[in-house]
Amino acid sequence: MKDMRMAGRMWHLYKMGGITPAITSMFDAQSAQQMAFIRSIVKEQRKNSLYEIPLDTLELVVFDLETTGFSPYNGDEIISFGAVAVQGHHMLQEERFYSLVNPKRAIPDEIEALTGITNGMVKDAPDLLHALRGFLEFVQQKVLIAHGSGHDKHFLNSALWRTSKINLSHRLLDTMMIGKWLNPKLKRYDLDTMLDWYGIEVTQRHHALEDAFMTARLWGKMLLEIRSRDVKTLGDLYAHLSHH
Known part of the structure; x- marks a missing residue:
């Protein structure tokens, strides 16, 4: 059962940020969550197009x-x-x-x-x-x-x-x-x-x-x-x- 929970957590982290935090989660779950969050923020930023936003409201x-x-x-x-x-x-x-x-x-x-x-x-x-x-x-x-x-x-x-x-x-x-x-x-x-x-x-x-x-x-x-x-x-x- 413990192995199943570990595998589930790794799959969740993989979906959030990729293989690096998933692998790291085997050693340090808290660090892996931090890494997954950082990767998700940067990944999300790539989707944004801000060029047409007026400077007055940017x-x-x-x-x-x-x-x-x-x-x-x-x-x-x-x-x-x-x-x-x-x-x-x-x-x-x-x-x-x-x-x-x-x-x-x-x-x-x-x-x-x-x-x-x-x-x-x-x-x-x-x-x-x-x-x-x-x-x-x-x-x-x-x-x-x-x-x-x-x-x-x-x-x-x-x-x-x-x-x-x-x-x-x-x-x-x-x-x-x-x-x-x-x-x-x-x-x-x-x-x-x-x-x-x-x-x-x-x-x-x-x-x-x-x-x-x-x-x-x-x-x-x-x-x-x-x-x-x-x-x-x-x-x-x-x-x-x-x-x-």
Whole structure:
């Protein structure tokens, strides 16, 4: 009877997310459920066509990651997720997500100094699989926004592949790329420069949630300029950014 129940659970997990979580369920049922959920969220996102939705009503999640370094493929790990929901240019400040992550490795001294996240703070934090599930549960199928998204995208893709053997399929906007399109004569487009250019108060840098809040305010300012250029939908915006 026990073997029949195990087989039934494996079949359910296989239908939800594929063979990887089903096999893993033989060893750790909770981890398998987390993996199946992550895979189902990403799989569902592939079905969505958001290009015709007006930017004024588009639901987005602005996010930021703090990490132990710059390369997820050389042992660096995520140590915190921060995210806030946005609709159009309105930040929904109460709809937020923040989680520390136990990287299962020592945080370098320079990263502790930069982020304020210590080894002691992450000792009892969720592991990557559980924190990633919480982040994706918050995001659902919304469009993602980050500033200088290459870094964050690499880490997210690495995390998704390592935990669930799947790649990120969410639409992603980069406020750095948008800044280059809107202000082609500026010499720098880092977050501090963009915040100063748009007159946005700097609260706390290198804190994932605070950086997400500031990037959300930046998006709100940029959206006013985007609309003034008769760019109305996500598809319109991607078309303009593709030339820059």
